[in-house]
Amino acid sequence: MEKFKQCAANFPALTPIGFIDRAATVYGDCISIVYNSTRFTWSHTFKRCRKLASALCSQNISRGDVVSVVAPNVPAMYEMHFAVPMAGAVLNNINIRLDARTMAEQFSHCEPKFLFVDYQFLPLVTEALSRIRHKPNLVVIEETTDMNKATSEAAPTYEGMIKGGDPDFQIRWPEDEWQAAVLNYTSGTTSAPKGVVHCHRGLYAMAVDNLLMWGMTRAPVFLWTLPMFHGNGWCFPWSIAAAGGTNICLRKFDGAAVVARPDPFWGETPCAFVRINNNCSEVLSEVRVISFCRERMAHFMAPKTLIFMQELPKTSTGKVQKFVLREIAKTLGEHSSD
Numbered sequence: 001m002e003k004f005k006q007c008a009a010n011f012p013a014l015t016p017i018g019f020i021d022r023a024a025t026v027y028g029d030c031i032s033i034v035y036n037s038t039r040f041t042w043s044h045t046f047k048r049c050r051k052l053a054s055a056l057c058s059q060n061i062s063r064g065d066v067v068s069v070v071a072p073n074v075p076a077m078y079e080m081h082f083a084v085p086m087a088g089a090v091l092n093n094i095n096i097r098l099d100a101r102t103m104a105e106q107f108s109h110c111e112p113k114f115l116f117v118d119y120q121f122l123p124l125v126t127e128a129l130s131r132i133r134h135k136p137n138l139v140v141i142e143e144t145t146d147m148n149k150a151t152s153e154a155a156p157t158y159e160g161m162i163k164g165g166d167p168d169f170q171i172r173w174p175e176d177e178w179q180a181a182v183l184n185y186t187s188g189t190t191s192a193p194k195g196v197v198h199c200h201r202g203l204y205a206m207a208v209d210n211l212l213m214w215g216m217t218r219a220p221v222f223l224w225t226l227p228m229f230h231g232n233g234w235c236f237p238w239s240i241a242a243a244g245g246t247n248i249c250l251r252k253f254d255g256a257a258v259v260a261r262p263d264p265f266w267g268e269t270p271c272a273f274v275r276i277n278n279n280c281s282e283v284l285s286e287v288r289v290i291s292f293c294r295e296r297m298a299h300f301m302a303p304k305t306l307i308f309m310q311e312l313p314k315t316s317t318g319k320v321q322k323f324v325l326r327e328i329a330k331t332l333g334e335h336s337s338d
Helices: 018-026 042-058 077-085 100-110 119-130 157-165 201-211 234-241 285-298 321-333
Strands: 030-035 038-041 066-070 089-094 114-118 138-140 180-185 196-199 221-223 246-247 259-262 267-275 304-309
Touching: 018 042, 030 042, 030 077, 030 089, 038 042, 042 077, 042 100, 042 157, 066 077, 066 100, 066 119, 077 089, 077 114, 077 234, 100 119, 100 180, 114 119, 119 138, 138 157, 180 201, 196 201, 201 234, 234 246, 259 321, 285 304
Parallel strands: 030 246, 066 089, 066 114, 089 180, 114 138, 221 246, 267 304
Antiparallel strands: 030 038, 180 196, 259 267
């Protein structure tokens, strides 16, 4: 091997953006994203990502520039996990549950060149930006199913940028897999937010690890109840692309928090806590919900116990306090594995 030199053909930089390139070829006609009445295929999503990357580069985005986004789990949030690094930039997802002061601290520290904001969070972001000197280029993310919901006439829109992009844009592949791909921050609940930078290689490895550890097969269906602003959704945006799966995007989810309950045979089994939606006309039961889960996931992952609550215990930033739920699960005693 000493006689052979490393080159792009035999030693490419590992990067998660390669997963969508492959998905567009292998799973091109398969559904990639479902959001309300919106349906995209993998070939469609790949083109949209390339067009957005093209639009960013036409606005003088350079390698290493930061692009921040404040949005829930809508298609734009998913697409930016590919489009931003395709432009050579660094993706910075902001926790939508933060207050304006904490959000301003993060903007001041990372100094994003572009800031994409879902229309619902424009007032919050506007207040945050009023606290700092740095003023990024603001882009409004409209509701995909209702383009009239964009509330800022002055700012360009997400779909407008995609419309003006080049679908044949030449991706800016990382020159080195050690290059930064994302920048995340802690919530700052105990002190000032702390930044964490992840490289292309690290994200690639974690995305593949998800496939192995969770036993994900070809074309899985992934319901986005985990916020993508939490550690980039634990790298599942890239994992789902690698497996050619379908992303079910949700703007808001009041769902089940799952913790362990002691079990005499298995050691512990899943115990789910579900928030009751008083506006829902459908009556749910423990048996019905558990049966629903068992039909759609591996049986060992489905909850064995279900507890309905009016509200789930949460921190000031909106995180579910699982330690409280674990204590409740312990008081139930050991689950019977009959």
